[in-house]
Amino acid sequence: MANIRNPAPGASPGLSTPYRVRLAARSGALSSPTADLAPGHVQGNLVVLPRVLAEDFLLYCQRNPKPCPLLAVGEAGDPSLPAMGEDIDLRTDLPRYRVYRDGRLADEVADVRSYWRDDLVSFLIGCSFSFEQAMIEAGLPVRHVEQGCNVPMYRTNIATEAAGPFRGPMVVSMRPLKAAQAIRAIQVTSRFPAVHGAPVHLGDARQIGIRDLASPDYGDPVPIGPDEIPVFWACGVTPQAAVAEARPDLCITHAPGYMLVTDLRNSQLASF
Template identity: 70%
Template sequence: MPNEAATRAQPQPAPQTGLAVRLAARAGALAGHTSSLAPGFVQGNLAILPAELAADFLRFCQRNPKPCPVLGIAEPGSPHLPELGADLDLRTDLPRYRVWSRGELVEEPADIRHLWRDDLVAFVIGCSFTFEHALIEDGIPLRHVEQGRNVAMWRTSIACAPAGPFAGPMVVSMRPFRPADAIRAVQVTSRFPGVHGAPVHLGHPHMIGIGDLSRPDYGDAVEVLADEIPVFWACGVTPQAVIAAAKPDFAITHAPGCMLVTDLRNSALAVL
């Protein structure tokens, strides 16, 4: 007879669809980043604000489409976005959230049902995990994926266009490539403007205010080898930096790397 405890300890296969990832997060079975989960399905960043700030935040996203490409906006008070996924609940379906009060991070819960209010408006913003899948399919290696790490991200000296109380620096994510792969990465990611599109900077991190590639503001550092250059994309963590700077009384975002996985296919966002 098989040992029941050993059977329970067996690692479970990674969820392969958006719905499977959401249900696993809802059940408390996911705690880490989602970059390697449900390949081929669109993932999104999350920002939740009181309705009185929603119009200004939408204008901010419209003025800064590279870091803030909007995939969906929920109705006030609704945690559902049926156009992004069946049985989708924004209160439970991400592995981890961040709760902000006057610009300070006050909580990182796995479930926000206890915090939900009728005046909250949720925004889902495009995520680089979509174009990462396209890069991998094109044969371009991604070191942080190979090492099981979250992508490295920094606040930069690139200013976003302001809207109402929302203003601040663009956040970028970085992937190191040999020059030939960097050129191909530009070509591949340019096909996905709805999830950040082409890079905003190549090489020379100091030119965008990054002093040390070994110390990212978010995510995990990866080595840049001598024959590689760092390539930087606008990042959907930008709203966190902007919300922290605006200091609203209350806001919720995803924890870096802990995305909403939708039912949309990456191919649906490709521009030929």
């Protein structure tokens, strides 16, 4: 099937609703990042782990709420998340998944039914894509949406707080903004702590261990204007770095930028 993307403004609604996005991913018709799909709805990062590690990972999220804000936790073996939307199947409803064996990336697939086990527990973590609609409504540019590509993401030298075997560096996403726009972005995104909230760093990327903004660890590079500064938010890809340290026999995650689109409205997560 041909890949489907969100239609241009004024075009057919296509993938403008979360359920349609999930069905398109389930059928294999959608195989691209979800940043601009189903505007106004919460998107989530997925982490699926064996039950024996679930308590430690839950504690890891609680100790690191900026990169790992928990939205929902599933029952062992159950691929649904009823609180997050109608007829969700976590095995099929994301456009792309990553499968890790003993902490190492083993596969990247569009369907993880063949990997699913009865002891797997699912965690849905807030995603910065959810506050981007508020940024756009505030008149702020979101460069990767404008460019039609994936958001750039970088591993940093900011250590997360360990829990059991889970530890590692914080991963951040970056959006270039002018200085005045960055101030406004702090105000706008502070309203959404459940999806990473305010930025964790502005300006010189070297201070947080990023050597080259043109070479992100995940996602795609985006241009930065001469009058712009990079603005960094904590990112839900952080657990994938922690998984490399914990080395579970099996872990399933979203591929960076390929999220679960939920029925929850972004406005429902606003703290004020």
